[in-house]
Amino acid sequence: MPRSSIRRLFTSAFALSSEGVKVYGLHIGDPDFDMPQRIADGVSDAIAAGHTHYSPMAGIPALRDAIVSHRQRRMGIEIPRNRVIVSQGATQALNSSLQLCVDSGQRVLFPMIYFPNYIQQSTLAGVEVDPYELDESFQPVLEKLEQQVTPDTRAMLINTPSNPTGVLFPPETVRALYDFARRHNLWVISDEAYSDFVYRGEYLSPLSIDWEYPEEERRVIAVYSFSKSYAATGLRMGYMLAPNDSAAFRLELMNEPLTGSLTTPLQYAMVRALEVDDTAERRDALLERWQLAGELLAGCGLKFASPDGGLFYFIDISPTGMDGDTFADRLLAEEHVAVVPGSGFGLVGSRDAAGTLAFTPNALAARCVRVSFAAPRADMEEGVKRLVAFIRRNS
Amino acid sequence: MPRSSIRRLFTSAFALSSEGVKVYGLHIGDPDFDMPQRIADGVSDAIAAGHTHYSPMAGIPALRDAIVSHRQRRMGIEIPRNRVIVSQGATQALNSSLQLCVDSGQRVLFPMIYFPNYIQQSTLAGVEVDPYELDESFQPVLEKLEQQVTPDTRAMLINTPSNPTGVLFPPETVRALYDFARRHNLWVISDEAYSDFVYRGEYLSPLSIDWEYPEEERRVIAVYSFSKSYAATGLRMGYMLAPNDSAAFRLELMNEPLTGSLTTPLQYAMVRALEVDDTAERRDALLERWQLAGELLAGCGLKFASPDGGLFYFIDISPTGMDGDTFADRLLAEEHVAVVPGSGFGLVGSRDAAGTLAFTPNALAARCVRVSFAAPRADMEEGVKRLVAFIRRNS
Numbered sequence: 001m002p003r004s005s006i007r008r009l010f011t012s013a014f015a016l017s018s019e020g021v022k023v024y025g026l027h028i029g030d031p032d033f034d035m036p037q038r039i040a041d042g043v044s045d046a047i048a049a050g051h052t053h054y055s056p057m058a059g060i061p062a063l064r065d066a067i068v069s070h071r072q073r074r075m076g077i078e079i080p081r082n083r084v085i086v087s088q089g090a091t092q093a094l095n096s097s098l099q100l101c102v103d104s105g106q107r108v109l110f111p112m113i114y115f116p117n118y119i120q121q122s123t124l125a126g127v128e129v130d131p132y133e134l135d136e137s138f139q140p141v142l143e144k145l146e147q148q149v150t151p152d153t154r155a156m157l158i159n160t161p162s163n164p165t166g167v168l169f170p171p172e173t174v175r176a177l178y179d180f181a182r183r184h185n186l187w188v189i190s191d192e193a194y195s196d197f198v199y200r201g202e203y204l205s206p207l208s209i210d211w212e213y214p215e216e217e218r219r220v221i222a223v224y225s226f227s228k229s230y231a232a233t234g235l236r237m238g239y240m241l242a243p244n245d246s247a248a249f250r251l252e253l254m255n256e257p258l259t260g261s262l263t264t265p266l267q268y269a270m271v272r273a274l275e276v277d278d279t280a281e282r283r284d285a286l287l288e289r290w291q292l293a294g295e296l297l298a299g300c301g302l303k304f305a306s307p308d309g310g311l312f313y314f315i316d317i318s319p320t321g322m323d324g325d326t327f328a329d330r331l332l333a334e335e336h337v338a339v340v341p342g343s344g345f346g347l348v349g350s351r352d353a354a355g356t357l358a359f360t361p362n363a364l365a366a367r368c369v370r371v372s373f374a375a376p377r378a379d380m381e382e383g384v385k386r387l388v389a390f391i392r393r394n395s
Numbered sequence: 396m397p398r399s400s401i402r403r404l405f406t407s408a409f410a411l412s413s414e415g416v417k418v419y420g421l422h423i424g425d426p427d428f429d430m431p432q433r434i435a436d437g438v439s440d441a442i443a444a445g446h447t448h449y450s451p452m453a454g455i456p457a458l459r460d461a462i463v464s465h466r467q468r469r470m471g472i473e474i475p476r477n478r479v480i481v482s483q484g485a486t487q488a489l490n491s492s493l494q495l496c497v498d499s500g501q502r503v504l505f506p507m508i509y510f511p512n513y514i515q516q517s518t519l520a521g522v523e524v525d526p527y528e529l530d531e532s533f534q535p536v537l538e539k540l541e542q543q544v545t546p547d548t549r550a551m552l553i554n555t556p557s558n559p560t561g562v563l564f565p566p567e568t569v570r571a572l573y574d575f576a577r578r579h580n581l582w583v584i585s586d587e588a589y590s591d592f593v594y595r596g597e598y599l600s601p602l603s604i605d606w607e608y609p610e611e612e613r614r615v616i617a618v619y620s621f622s623k624s625y626a627a628t629g630l631r632m633g634y635m636l637a638p639n640d641s642a643a644f645r646l647e648l649m650n651e652p653l654t655g656s657l658t659t660p661l662q663y664a665m666v667r668a669l670e671v672d673d674t675a676e677r678r679d680a681l682l683e684r685w686q687l688a689g690e691l692l693a694g695c696g697l698k699f700a701s702p703d704g705g706l707f708y709f710i711d712i713s714p715t716g717m718d719g720d721t722f723a724d725r726l727l728a729e730e731h732v733a734v735v736p737g738s739g740f741g742l743v744g745s746r747d748a749a750g751t752l753a754f755t756p757n758a759l760a761a762r763c764v765r766v767s768f769a770a771p772r773a774d775m776e777e778g779v780k781r782l783v784a785f786i787r788r789n790s
Contacts, residue, residue, distance in 0.1 A: 001645075001648060001649070001652070003648055004651060007452065007651070028449075030448050030449050034445065034447075035442070035447040040439075040442045040443070040447075043438060043439070043442060043660070044435075044438070044439045044442075047430070047435045047438060047439075048435070050429065051629065052429075052430040052435075052626070052627060052628070052629045052630065053425050053628050053629045054423075054425050054628050054629055055629060057402065088483060088631075088654065088655075088658075089654070089655040089656075090655070091652065091653070091654060091655030091656075092653070092654070092655070095652060095653065099519055104499050104521045116651075117651065117652045117655070120648075120651060120652035121652045124494055124520070124649070124652060124653075125519070125520075126499040126521055231447070232447055233447070233448050233449050233656070234446065234447045234448045234449055234450060234656070234658065234659030234660060235447065235658060235659070235660070236483075236654065236655060236656065236657070236658045250396075253396060253398055253515075254396070254519070256399060256402070256511075256512065256515060257396070257486065257490060257512045257515035257516045257519060258486070258487070258490065258519075258653075259483065259484070259486060259487070259631065260483075260484040260485070260486030260487070260512070260631060261484075261486075261628070261629070261631065262631070263483075263629065263630060263631045263658055263661065264629030264630070265438070265629060265630070266658065266661075
C-alpha cells in the first residue's frame with residue numbers, strides 16, 4: 001500500500017518547524033476555523049447526559065433524521081432514514097462504499113488525479129484500479145471512457161469539486177459520467193466532501209440525477225463529510241446515502257467490523273451542527289482566500305487550471321524544469337513553504353514478474369503540486385508570494 | 396459477510412422494549428458504569444483548547460507517551476513510543492492487525508469460539524479462517540494445532556480472557572500457543588481487550604512472552620481497548636503495540652485509509668484516563684456481579700465452564716433440547732430476558748459450487764448462549780433468576 005505524499009511533506013515540514021523555522025503551511029487541507037460553539041456544547045451536553053455508551057450501528061436516530069432534513073433542504077429530495085448510514089468521517093464511508101461495490105479482483109474507475117485514500121483502500125481490498133483520463137484542465141476525457149470498461153468493472157468514482165484539483169465538473173459532464181455508468185451498470189461512488197465549497201459555476205450532484213430514476217435503477221452512493229463543512233476535521237464524522245434498502249443494510253452491517261460502533265457523543269454534536277446552516281460563512285471566508293491566492297498566483301507566469309471549489313490550487317510546475325517532488329522539497333528548503341507534490345495523487349499500481357505491487361505516479365500528477373489556500377490568511381498570503389517568487393526565479 | 400447474532404438479539408430485544416415491555420438485558424457487553432469525570436473534562440478541555448483539527452496518524456504524542464508509561468507500570472516492559480499506534484477502538488486495531496499479517500487468500504487461525512468481528516474482518520479482507528479446536532471448557536486442544544497449519548497460514552489469534560467464553564488460558568497454555576506460533580513463524584494477534592477484567596487465576600499476556608526474545612524474533616501485535624477499562628465504550632478508543640519498527644510503520648500507514656485521522660479531542664481525553672489507574676474499581680464491581688451470577692446459575696442444574704474474566708457466562712444449554720438460537724428467542728418471548736445465541740460466535744465459512752460463501756455455526760457454538768453479567772445489578776439478578784427458572788422448566 002503506498003504512502004501518501006501528503007504525509008511525506010507533513011513529516012518534512014514538521015521536522016523543519018521543530019528546528020524553530022517558521023514554515024508557511026500550504027500543504028494542509030484543514031482551514032484554521034474554530035469549530036462552532038454549538039458543536040462544542042453538543043459534545044459536552046451529550047457526555048453530561050451519559051451518552052458515552054455504544055450507539056446503533058448506522059448511527060443515532062436523531063442524527064439520521066437531521067441528515068434527512070438537511071439533504072431535503074439542500075437537494076429537495078426526501079431520503080428515507082434507513083438509507084442514511086453515519087460513518088467515522090468520509091474516509092470510512094469511502095472504504096465501506098468501495099467494499100460494498102467491488103469485490104477483490106474486480107475493477108473500479110477513478111479519475112487519474114485523485115485523493116490518495118482511494119488507492120490505499122483499493123489496495124487493502126484487493127481491488128484493481130483503472131484511472132480515467134483527465135485533460136489539462138482536469139476534466140474527464142469522455143470519449144476515452146468506453147475503452148476503459150472491462151467485464152470486471154463494477155464502480156466509478158466521481159469527486160466534484162475535486163481534491164486535489166479543485167475543479168468542478170460542469171453539469172453536462174456529470175450527466176455524461178452518470179449515463180456512462182448507467183449504460184455499463186456500474187455503481188457510482190460520489191465523493192461530495194467539498195460540495196459546500198463551490199466558488200463559481202453550477203454544482204450538480206450525481207445523487208440528484210440518480211433520483212430522476214425509479215429506485216430499482218438507482219446506483220449512486222453519495223459520501224459526505226462534516227469535517228470541512230462544520231470546521232470539525234478532528235471529530236471524524238461523515239455519512240453515506242445508499243440508493244436502496246439492500247445497499248443500506250450492507251453498509252450498516254459493514255460499520256460493525258470497521259467501526260465497532262460510532263463515536264456516540266460526537267454524533268449528538270453533529271445533530272447540533274445541522275441545526276444551523278452556517279456553512280456559507282466558511283465558504284465565503286475561503287472564497288476570499290481563493291480569490292487572493294488566485295490573484296497572487298497569476299503573477300507566477302505559468303498557465304494552470306484555476307479551481308472552482310474545494311481548498312486547493314493544483315498547479316503544473318513543469319516549466320520550472322522540476323518535477324513536483326523536487327519542486328516541493330526545494331521550495332520547503334529554500335523558501336520554507338510547504339506544498340504537496342502531485343505525484344501521490346496519481347499513483348498507478350503495477351505488478352512485477354514476482355507479482356509484487358509497485359506504484360509510480362502518472363506523468364500529469366508528477367508535474368504538479370497541490371497548494372492549499374486554507375491556511376490562516378496572513379500565512380497563506382506570504383506563502384503564496386514566496387511560491388510565486390520561487391517559480392519566477394526558476395522559470 | 397455474516398451478520399453478528401449479537402445484532403439480531405439487539406433488534407428483537409429493542410422491538411420488545413419499544414412495546415413497553417421491561418426487558419432484562421443480559422445481551423449487552425457494556426457495563427452501566429458512568430464514564431469517569433476526568434475523561435469527560437478531558438474532552439471538554441481539549442475542545443476548548445481548539446484540539447478539533449486533524450491529529451498525527453499514529454495518535455497524539457501525549458497519548459502515545461501515556462500508553463508507554465501505562466504498559467511499563469502494568470507489564471514492566473518499556474515499549475518504544477513509535478510502536479504505539481492509537482486506533483478507533485480495538486475493532487479497528489484488530490482489522491489493521493489482520494490486514495498487516497495476512498494477505499487475501501492466505502490463512503489465519505482463530506479459536507473455534509470467537510468474537511464475531513474477526514470473521515467479518517477476515518471476509519472483507521479475503522482471508523481464509525481455520526478455527527482451532529477448543530474443548531468443553533473452551534481451552535485449546537493443543538495436540539490438534541499442528542494439523543491445522545498450512546503453508547499459507549500467517550497468523551494466530553489469541554484472546555484471553557475470551558469474549559464470549561470468559562475463560563482465561565492458563566500461563567502454560569499461552570506459552571504453548573506462543574511456542575507453536577514461533578515454531579511455524581506465525582504472527583500472533585493478541586486481543587487483550589478484557590485483560591483488566593480477570594477475577595481469578597493467573598493472567599499471562601502473549602506480549603510478555605514475546606519480550607523474552609530479541610526484537611528481530613518478536614511476533615506479537617497486542618490490541619487494547621479503553622472501552623471497558625475506562626467505561627468509555629462510546630468513545631471508540633484503543634491502541635495496538637507493534638513488535639518492530641516495520642510493523643509499526645505499516646500499522647501507522649494503515650490508519651490513513653481506515654480512519655483518515657483519529658478523533659482528536661477524544662485522544663486528549665484518554666491521556667486523562669491514563670492519569671489515574673482506577674480500572675480495579677470497575678473490575679471489583681464486575682467481580683461482585685460475576686460472583687452473584689455464578690451463585691444463581693449454579694441452581695440451573697447444567698454443567699458449564701465458569702468464566703475467569705471478561706463480562707460473560709457462555710453456557711451450553713443443549714440439555715434443554717433447544718439450540719442456542721431457539722433458546723434465546725423463547726427466553727426473550729417467555730421471560731423477557733435477552734441473551735445472545737452462541738451460533739454467531741462460531742460461524743464457519745464454506746463455498747458452494749458457484750463459489751458463494753455461506754456461514755454456518757459449529758456444533759459447540761450452536762448449543763450455547765452468551766449471558767452478560769454487566770447489566771445493572773438488580774436487572775442482572777432478576778434476569779439470571781428468570782433464566783435459571785426457564786432452564787429448570789425445560790430440562
